Amino acid sequence: MTAYGLAHLRPAAVLAEEVFEYMERIQATLDPFGGRFLVHGAGVQVVEGEWPGALVLIEFPSLDAAREWYDSPAYQEILHLRADHIPGDLILVEGCGPDHDSAALAAGLRALQAS
Secondary structure (H helix, E strand, O other): OOEEEEEEEOOOOOOOHHHHHHHHHHHHHHHHHOOEEEEEOOOOOOOOOOOOOEEEEEEEOOHHHHHHHHHOHHHHHHHHHHHOOOOEEEEEEEOOOOOOOHHHHHHHHHHHHHO
16 A cells, blocks of 8 residues: 655755755665655645644655665665654555545544543
8 A cells, every 4th residue: 555755854944065965866775666756846735733844755665665764774874864854754554545534534533432
């Protein structure tokens, strides 16, 4: 099932040269794992709460592929180029399929909570 890497990157006053290098090199680390950017550098419209910074969303064919990318020597080699200069959070998460039913999910969660 499709999975996603979602990063919330905090604002940086000035982007360090290392961040540009990271941006130039990251696609080559994604390619072997079928990763592709869905959102990268676009502004966000905050409609609830707060969201200081930027959103990056990368799609992978599976959660295993996403984890293998993150753990890969190629990505680990460049990770510090961004992480040392832009604080942020990164999660890997599996998506839901086209047959997802939020009402059925609510019913299941309600049943679990009642027991």
